[in-house]
Amino acid sequence: MSSPTESAPAAPGEAGQGHELGRQGLGALTLGAIGVVYGDIGTSPLYTVKEVFLPATGVALNSANLVGAVSVILWALMLVVTLKYVILILRADNRGEGGGLALTALATQAVKHKPALRRWLLLLGVFGATLFYGDSVITPAVSVMGAIEGLEVINPAFKAYVLPLSLGVLLGLFLIQRFGTHAVGKVFGPVLTLWFVVLAVIGVVHIQRQPQILAALNPLEAVNFLLARGWHVFAALGAFVLALTGAEALYADMGHFGAKPIRLAWTSLVFPSLILNYMGQGALLMATPDAIENPFFRLFPEPLLVPMVVLAAAAAVIASQAVISGAYSMTKQAIQLGFLPRMELRYTSAREFGQIYIPAVNWALLAGVVAAVLLFGSSSALAGAYGIAVTLTMMITTVLNYFVVREGWRLPAPIAIAATLVFLLLDALLVAGCALKFLDGGWFPLAMGLGLFVLMSTWARGRQLLMNSIQREGLELTPFVESLQPDECNRALRTAVYAVANPDTVPQALLHNLKHNQVLHECNVIMTVVFHEVPWISDAERVEVQALAPGFWRVSLHFGFMDQPDVPRALALCEPKGLRIPVFETSYFLSRETVVPTAGSGMAGWRENLFATLSRNAGSVAEFFCLPDNAVVELGTRVQI
Incomplete structure (x- = not known):
């Protein structure tokens, strides 16, 4: 009864037709973007620095390595998030919409005169979309567990309660999905804004105590750190990727807020807050190396630990909600583009069209999240599963974006190729670093993605054969x-x-x-x-x-x-x-x-x-x-x- 067809590729920056974001104020949209778009990347400080200095990475905990490691994080955020996503990828809007399938549609439209290439790009884009579901399972698990583990800093005896409490929070999160997020969504922005302000303030406090960490702002410190690792650098890169998870959300949620509010939120609050907090954790570890057991929560004095655990749990839930909602939207797009069978789809708000609930997806994600929590048991173990699906998605985004800028926008070949090669090299290094974690859990989201890819490609091919049979007979x-x-x-x-x-x-x-x-x-x-x-x-x-x-x-x-x-x-x-x-x-x-x-x-x-x-x-x-x-x-x- 339905089939996807081609249409002309949108020019960069073309506005969407189905909704007028301009009716809302820029401030309100920016606040909304902080709450929805940046929850994932905003909770990365909970576990990133700790993972960089695990014994498996081979990075010794000393002042030189702290400066170098923090510098790598800062400049990775600059190159991958700011330059690639905020400046470049956000320009590739499909009539106001973003995300893996929207970019795939743009790329395939741009090469529609090359059927074989179009078919391969379509398959590549669908595979990238399936990896998003792996992220939708790992993100809630690692974010919530990372926040609840703050109880161990308050009292080590609470360690036994981390797993059941995490499962309870996650179960509650999925159970309330059927009621919609329009009520809770109003507090997402203010809560995440408070979160980022707290990250920045506590970071500044510790930077003042150890100002030598400011040397991390020099990109040469990052280069020297990476070169000094030799071939062992790939083990460390797998940990640094954790600081970048959530970058795809900038693009996927563009249709809800528009590119300008997302850029404004990143440059004015999110990026500075993350920089200050990562430098603050580095400064703390310079003064107190034994804080490596949980450097994020050790930033705070004891009277503030309980409020911070509560705030971190709220931020983790918000980060989880963003990817869960994204999975619903991705599923709806896949159904309407002919890659998934019809499913029950409920609209949970009479005013906000984009708020939907898909029961089958909700329960499948819950089953995956519970399996991940029980299988891995801690945020550190989950971090081993985190990254490989995300970095592969980033690489696929780079490849698809090349065909958009070269074939769709007709940018000169030297510019398109040079920009693509730079980002493709970065993506390849990150994928290689995460590939080392394959046996430590990286197989989990990949297995999910491959299983979904088989299902989606089978459905698309089966529908084509079905239509051919009906037409013949x-x-x-x-x-x-x-x-x-x-x-x-x-x-x-x-x-x-x-x-x-x-x-x-x-x-x-x-x-x-x-x-x-x-x-x-x-x-x-x-x-x-x-x-x-x-x-x-x-x-x-x-x-x-x-x-x-x-x-x-x-x-x-x-x-x-x-x-x-x-x-x-x-x-x-x-x-x-x-x-x-x-x-x-x-x-x-x-x-x-x-x-x-x-x-x-x-x-x-x-x-x-x-x-x-x-x-x-x-x-x-x-x-x-x-x-x-x-x-x-x-x-x-x-x-x-």
Whole structure:
């Protein structure tokens, strides 16, 4: 019933069509961006410095290495987050939307004249999107555990309670998802703003005590530190990546806030606060090396430990909420682009369109998070699983962005290639560093990503084979309707809407009506829903209407991958084009295909069986397209692939 199609690539900075962010003030949007976009990267100081100086990295805890390590963190934030994401990647907006699938759509549109390259970029982008789900499992686990472990600093006897408390917080977080985040979301910005202010202030306090840590601002300290490690530098890089996790959120959440508020939040508060806190932790360790057991919470005097554990837990929950909401949005995009079967999708706010809840995704993420917490048992162990999926996603983003800037924006080849090579080299170093942690847990998000990639590619390929089978076996629509005589069969005085995937073949439901009921409706609408590789389609471009024969019309409804596919509302737009579809006198006829796997050249047998299982368990077409329950007639048909 739906399929992704191509459209022209958006120019850099083009505004979205489906929403007007300008209606909200820049200050409000910036505050919202602080709360939603920067939760993940903002909680990285909880565990990053501690992981850099673990015995496995081979980095000795001394003043020179502290200056060098903090310098690496600061300049990694500058190069990867500021230069790559804030300055460059945020320009690659797909009509105001960002994220892995939005960038994939831009890249594939830019090379649509090269079908083979387009197909490979599409697969690469989908694989990058699947890695995001691995991040959506690891982020809540590591952030919440890292915050709750602050109890051990208050009293080592509390260590036994860290695991159950972490599981309790995470369980509560996923249980409240069905109520939506519009109420809690109002406090995200102020809480994270307080978090970053506290990070900055406590950092300044310790920098004043050990001002020699300011040498970390010199990029040569980072270079010398890395060169001194030799081949052992890769072990350390795997730990430094922890400071960068959450960078993809800057791009993924662009559609909610816009590029300008995200940039303003980063440059005015988030980046300075992170710099000051990392230098503060370095200064603390210069004076008190035994604070390495938990340098973040050891920054604070004992009377402030309990409030900081509470604030850190709140920040961790917010960071987790951001990736969970991102997983919902990513799933919705994947469904509408044809990479996942339909699922139950609930809108949790009448005012905020982007707030959705997908039960199947929620419970799958909860199962993954609980498994991760029980399997790894601590934030340090989880940190071993963290990074490899994120850095691979960063590398994929760099590759896709090259085709956008070179093929889509037509930037000169030397500039596009030079910028891409610089960032690709950085990404490759980070991936290599994280690859060393593969056996320590890095396999976990990769296994999740690969499993989802198999599922998504199987669904997309299966739908293509299904459409091909229907087209081969179906009757051509135009000759069929032209051959019908008005007085040959009974006419029901209603409008029939036949939802089809292929608008050129006769709907199976219509043939069933003729064969079994010997009746045609007075008005017959052959309707196709088309999803485009752009986020939004305006109402002016929503419908196409074509008269085929007396009593027969062909209608195409167009939606972007961020639009809500409300079919009755869209059909109401047909009236100015000469086709009136009365709400209370219309029946919707749907065909539910029962897929029959067969031996042949389609897909491997196990993939055909997987596709058949997914197809049987796909969500309701009527619910997905907002059709009225009392006006839907569903007919089954068996299709071989």
